[in-house]
Each structure stands twice: as structure tokens, then as C-alpha cells.
Amino acid sequence: RRASLAGSTGGDDDAGDAAAAAAEAEAAAEAYDELLPTRTVRTTNGRLIEAQVVYTCVGQVAAVEYIVASPSLRRHITSGGLLSVDEDLRVRGHDNVFAIGDVIDHVSREQKLAHTAELSGMAAAENVVRLFEGRPTLPYPRGFAHAAKTPRIVVITLGRWEAVLRFNNVVLSGWVGRRVAAVAKAVIEWSKMLQARRRRVGLWFWWLGDEAALLLNRTVCPPPDGDEPVR
Structure with missing residues (x-):
């Protein structure tokens, strides 16, 4: 509590x-x-x-x-103890200072999740490059995810072979679902470590995974309507 x-x-x-x-x-x-x-x-x-x-x-x-x-x-x-940023993830009043992740107060009111933190980091990196190249920055998340909301992805480990996975409105639970979610959690952690080490399989896995998640988010499995994010 x-x-x-x-x-x-x-x-x-x-x-x-x-x-x-x-x-x-x-x-x-x-x-x-x-x-x-x-x-x-x-x-x-x-x-x-x-x-x-x-x-x-x-x-x-x-x-x-x-x-x-x-x-x-x-x-x-x-x-509320958060850093206020504009739609492009720039700290208000600063043209060249960006903030991402759990620390920001952004108009999207996204939940503080690992996946959304990574996506905001990618979006901020893209906007930094655009500043150097003299191009206009993109609003987050629409300019990056091509949707009004990023996917809400949660995987919670509940034991060695138990987990719960949520992708927007789809939840894996029950005897079979919990074990599938546990395997997914293990794959996520393994591949994320490979990505952090700049291993090719990890880099490709997460590039493909992020693109697939964003595609599902704006097509067959959109974010829930009226589901108020927790801040």
C-alpha cells in the first residue's frame, strides 16, 4: 500500500x-x-x-x-513529482533538452512501463537526430508509433512456470496461458540481454518485435478505449 x-x-x-x-x-x-x-x-x-x-x-x-x-x-x-515535457518529449522551455521514461509528465498519460519507456527513448533519439539535421521534430507517440497510444504490454512473473501477459485487451491467463506467458517472459529477458550486448540476434529480435507490436497496436489489437492510464 x-x-x-x-x-x-x-x-x-x-x-x-x-x-x-x-x-x-x-x-x-x-x-x-x-x-x-x-x-x-x-x-x-x-x-x-x-x-x-x-x-x-x-x-x-x-x-x-x-x-x-x-x-x-x-x-x-x-x-506530482514528474518532469513536464511537451508533445515532442522536450522539457518545457528548452529547445534541446529531452526527457523520457518514468520521469516525464506527458500529454499521453501513458503508464510507466518498460516498453513505453523504451519507445519514448527511441522517439526522443529520432527527434535529436532531426534537430541536428534541421528537420521538424515528431510528436509522441503518433509521429513514432502512428497511433494515438502505444501498446500496453505487461508481463508479470508469478513463479518459475507461472506468469500473466497482457497486450492491450488480450490477456494470457489460465493453466495454459500462464505457462505460455512464462516462456514469453524468459524469451524477453534472454533476448533483451543479447540486445544490450549488441548481439545481432538480439538486435534483430527486438527490431522485429517492436515493429510487430506497433503494427498490432494500430490494426487488429488496438489499445482499450476509456482505460485510464495509471500515473
Whole structure:
């Protein structure tokens, strides 16, 4: 369980409010229930809950400490502790500073997922190249994914041969689905390590995988309508 954050009432240009918002975000990160080593959870009101397995899925807050230290950037931290960017992923008020991933407050209101963080990184890299070449930057995600939303892809491991996989409205669960999802999770991790090492099979796998995901997202398996992203 995570403590809620109180929003700042000041303007975006107030550096004091930005620093306070970052401090609140840091405090909230420490306000979780206590997980004891004996598979027991102690809630904030002192209740003890025994369990055979405990999954810690409490989320996290953006790491904005280095941004708060920059006078030119900290005024663009929102009351929620995120860095405000425009549609092209540029920090507001800066023509040549981009931000990506979990730290940004973007008009798309995407969930903070690994795949969406990678896509925003690719889009920002493309826009940096366009700046150097004197071409107009592209809006995210439509200019990059050719859709109003990027695909929502989640794979959660629940054991050695258990996992749940979601691609937009399609969810793999049940006895067979959980095992297929577990294999998919293993392949994702293996291929991602190869990509990070610049191995050809990993690079090709993820190029093809990203293109296939974006194609499915804008054709046969679009994002859900009215499914409000979690920030």
C-alpha cells in the first residue's frame, strides 16, 4: 500500500514548490507497509497478515533529485513529482533538452512501463537526430508509433512456470496461458540481454518485435478505449 501525495498549490515556475513536490515524492516512496522476513506483512495500522507467498507490487516514484539540483529544470517539475515535457518529449522551455521514461509528465498519460519507456527513448533519439539535421521534430507517440497510444504490454512473473501477459485487451491467463506467458517472459529477458550486448540476434529480435507490436497496436489489437492510464 502506498501513501497518497498531496499536490502543490503553487505555480510551475516556483522552484520552492518544485523542491517540495520532489521531497513529498521521496517521502511517499518510504511510506509502504513493512514486509517482514517471515512471509508476514505488517500494515501501517499494525495488523499482521501471514502468507505463503508475498509479491511486492507497490510501485515507485520518479528519481528527480538531479533535476531538482538544476535551477533551469526544477521549475518544470509538476506537483506530482514528474518532469513536464511537451508533445515532442522536450522539457518545457528548452529547445534541446529531452526527457523520457518514468520521469516525464506527458500529454499521453501513458503508464510507466518498460516498453513505453523504451519507445519514448527511441522517439526522443529520432527527434535529436532531426534537430541536428534541421528537420521538424515528431510528436509522441503518433509521429513514432502512428497511433494515438502505444501498446500496453505487461508481463508479470508469478513463479518459475507461472506468469500473466497482457497486450492491450488480450490477456494470457489460465493453466495454459500462464505457462505460455512464462516462456514469453524468459524469451524477453534472454533476448533483451543479447540486445544490450549488441548481439545481432538480439538486435534483430527486438527490431522485429517492436515493429510487430506497433503494427498490432494500430490494426487488429488496438489499445482499450476509456482505460485510464495509471500515473
